[in-house]
Amino acid sequence: MLTFISKRILEAIPTLLILITVSFFLMHSAPGSPFTSERALPPEVLANINAKYHLDEPVINQYFYYLGGLLQGDLGPSFRYKDFTINELIAQSFPVSAEIGIWSFLVALLIGVGCGIIAALRQNSWLDYSVMGFANLGIVLPNFVLAPLCILFFSIYNHWLPPGGWNGGAWPYLVMPVIAMSTSYIAQIARITRGSMIETMHSNFIRTARAKGLPKYRIIFQHALRPAMLPVVSYLGPAFVGIVTGSVIVDVYFGTGGIGQHFINGALNRDYSMVMGVTILVGTLTILFNAIVDILYAVIDPKIRY
Amino acid sequence: MITTKDKIQAVEQFAEKVVEVEGRSLWQDARRRFFSNHAAVTSLIILLLITAIALLGPFFSQWNYDDIDWEALSDISTLGRPNIENSHYFGTDTLGRDIFVRTMQGGQISLLVGIMGSVVAIVIGTLYGAASGYIGGRVDSVMMRFLEILNSFPFMFFVIILMTLFGRHIFLIFVAIGAISWLDMARIVRGQTLSLKNKEYIEAAYACGVSTPKIILRHIVPNVLGIVVVYATLLVPNMILLESFISFLGLGVQEPMTSWGALISEGAQNMEIAIWQLAWPLGFLVVTLFCFNFLGDGLRDALDPKDR
Numbered sequence: 001m002l003t004f005i006s007k008r009i010l011e012a013i014p015t016l017l018i019l020i021t022v023s024f025f026l027m028h029s030a031p032g033s034p035f036t037s038e039r040a041l042p043p044e045v046l047a048n049i050n051a052k053y054h055l056d057e058p059v060i061n062q063y064f065y066y067l068g069g070l071l072q073g074d075l076g077p078s079f080r081y082k083d084f085t086i087n088e089l090i091a092q093s094f095p096v097s098a099e100i101g102i103w104s105f106l107v108a109l110l111i112g113v114g115c116g117i118i119a120a121l122r123q124n125s126w127l128d129y130s131v132m133g134f135a136n137l138g139i140v141l142p143n144f145v146l147a148p149l150c151i152l153f154f155s156i157y158n159h160w161l162p163p164g165g166w167n168g169g170a171w172p173y174l175v176m177p178v179i180a181m182s183t184s185y186i187a188q189i190a191r192i193t194r195g196s197m198i199e200t201m202h203s204n205f206i207r208t209a210r211a212k213g214l215p216k217y218r219i220i221f222q223h224a225l226r227p228a229m230l231p232v233v234s235y236l237g238p239a240f241v242g243i244v245t246g247s248v249i250v251d252v253y254f255g256t257g258g259i260g261q262h263f264i265n266g267a268l269n270r271d272y273s274m275v276m277g278v279t280i281l282v283g284t285l286t287i288l289f290n291a292i293v294d295i296l297y298a299v300i301d302p303k304i305r306y
Numbered sequence: 307m308i309t310t311k312d313k314i315q316a317v318e319q320f321a322e323k324v325v326e327v328e329g330r331s332l333w334q335d336a337r338r339r340f341f342s343n344h345a346a347v348t349s350l351i352i353l354l355l356i357t358a359i360a361l362l363g364p365f366f367s368q369w370n371y372d373d374i375d376w377e378a379l380s381d382i383s384t385l386g387r388p389n390i391e392n393s394h395y396f397g398t399d400t401l402g403r404d405i406f407v408r409t410m411q412g413g414q415i416s417l418l419v420g421i422m423g424s425v426v427a428i429v430i431g432t433l434y435g436a437a438s439g440y441i442g443g444r445v446d447s448v449m450m451r452f453l454e455i456l457n458s459f460p461f462m463f464f465v466i467i468l469m470t471l472f473g474r475h476i477f478l479i480f481v482a483i484g485a486i487s488w489l490d491m492a493r494i495v496r497g498q499t500l501s502l503k504n505k506e507y508i509e510a511a512y513a514c515g516v517s518t519p520k521i522i523l524r525h526i527v528p529n530v531l532g533i534v535v536v537y538a539t540l541l542v543p544n545m546i547l548l549e550s551f552i553s554f555l556g557l558g559v560q561e562p563m564t565s566w567g568a569l570i571s572e573g574a575q576n577m578e579i580a581i582w583q584l585a586w587p588l589g590f591l592v593v594t595l596f597c598f599n600f601l602g603d604g605l606r607d608a609l610d611p612k613d614r
Binding site: 152 | 454455457550551555574578584588
């Protein structure tokens with residue numbers, strides 16, 4: 001197991017390097033620069049600023065400057081937000097997204113797995129259809145629709161919840177972002193759980209357990225649930241990264257100030273270091289959680305050995 | 307054996323009536339199963355209807371998708387309401403343009419992006435997955451590693467970079483979306499190929515000296531087609547959603563053309579005074595996505611060899 005973990009870490013380094021390189025050159029090959037704006041700067045000032053950030057040098061030099069900074073844990077200054085480094089901006093916005101994300105993840109996991117199990121145990125009954133219909137609603141109602149509908153319902157018609165803001169993460173400010181974030185994940189998790197649960201319930205060892213006369217709840221929770229969770233776990237790894245790194249929709253509608261908006265705005269404004277910073281964060285988390293999923297696999301399924 | 311003549315005759319007569327039993331192919335079986343699934347067939351019919359409306363609907367309105375009704379423009383919240391008399395069946399948007407025609411035009415774009423994006427993803431994904439699985443060995447591990455790297459990219463990044471690099475063009479949207487959506491497809495096809503690879507007919511083809519590209523195209527690809535079709539129908543709604551999301555960010559189709567996503571994002575801004583601007587495109591989008599999901603489930607039940 002230890003050798004497997006260290007092997008995964010060693011493998012992650014070249015993957016991350018490729019990720020950084022490709023996104024760096026892609027970003028820099030896009031036309032425009034962070035300082036092109038409607039109110040043009042005097043050319044001398046622009047030249048000074050470009051020289052300060054090495055933007056007047058060839059891209060390859062900029063790349064090595066960036067890598068050098070990165071090795072010291074410095075993601076560089078933001079080209080858009082004055083007086084902020086990317087480290088500061090990420091340190092400010094990532095906890096917000098992570099808090100929304102972790103709550104959404106827990107909600108999605110509980111409701112999704114619950115719906116999936118219920119639907120699988122009552123396959124092709126009205127309960128199955130209504131539960132899965134409800135879960136499918138999460139797929140067909142994208143969060144950029146759900147978010148305004150939530151505001152319309154909870155804040156404008158009923159005045160139950162504040163329409164936006166963060167306020168340090170007090171729960172009234174959390175409810176709508178969590179609803180908007182979790183629905184599509186609920187739907188996916190429910191679908192996967194249902195499918196694999198049906199398959200597991202048809203397998204031989206469940207028949208044996210039934211023949212031995214075990215009570216139903218023990219069959220479900222002690223025998224069926226563990227193998228049925230395998231495909232769910234492999235979905236949860238990437239999903240967790242997606243959910244924790246936030247969504248631009250949630251940030252825009254609810255004004256929560258998470259990390260999602262920074263990425264989109266950074267790309268649109270050519271804030272090179274911001275896009276790079278978020279890319280590296282997401283990439284690292286993705287690789288990390290894929291490795292965690294592999295380890296969880298071995299924990300759940302004793303047939304898998306490393 | 308003692309038998310009478312009339313018994314033999316009876317048997318012969320019976321034998322004449324028996325028609326030769328025809329073998330049923332996988333696809334015939336699948337078709338039969340599919341058509342007995344009411345939800346899937348209904349979805350298919352609704353989808354065909356929506357496509358027909360999206361294509362033909364604009365001919366039944368006096369407005370064009372970029373026509374501005376100056377009369378309605380003066381007061382959208384009352385004159386812009388859905389109204390049969392001035393032939394704004396679904397109302398108008400804030401610029402006085404007819405929502406009915408714009409929803410239909412947006413539908414054409416959304417469906418086109420959904421289908422074309424899936425085609426791109428299927429072609430790349432199937433060929434990549436089949437080649438990787440069939441050739442195997444070092445080639446396979448390099449190809450899979452490449453896939454893993456691509457997978458760890460935040461992939462909205464790709465779309466946004468492509469949009470900013472090459473400008474906003476409708477053709478580019480689905481190439482971009484398709485080019486990033488083939489990863490799962492490739493992985494699924496590879497898995498299938500690995501199990502097909504050792505079948506006798508592949509061995510036979512190999513023994514006859516059929517070249518590798520030909521084995522992949524003629525023997526592997528047709529046999530993974532079932533799972534590809536299922537996955538493709540589930541891919542289309544994702545593509546439509548992705549396009550909506552891109553349009554929502556303002557990176558999608560360019561005005562005055564529109565798509566369901568763009569219409570929804572415009573509608574969401576005015577939902578307090580003119581809910582119809584949100585309701586109609588949203589209704590069409592939701593129904594279409596629902597139908598594609600049911601259709602995909604139906605096809606999976608029909609084609610999945612595990613359930614037999």
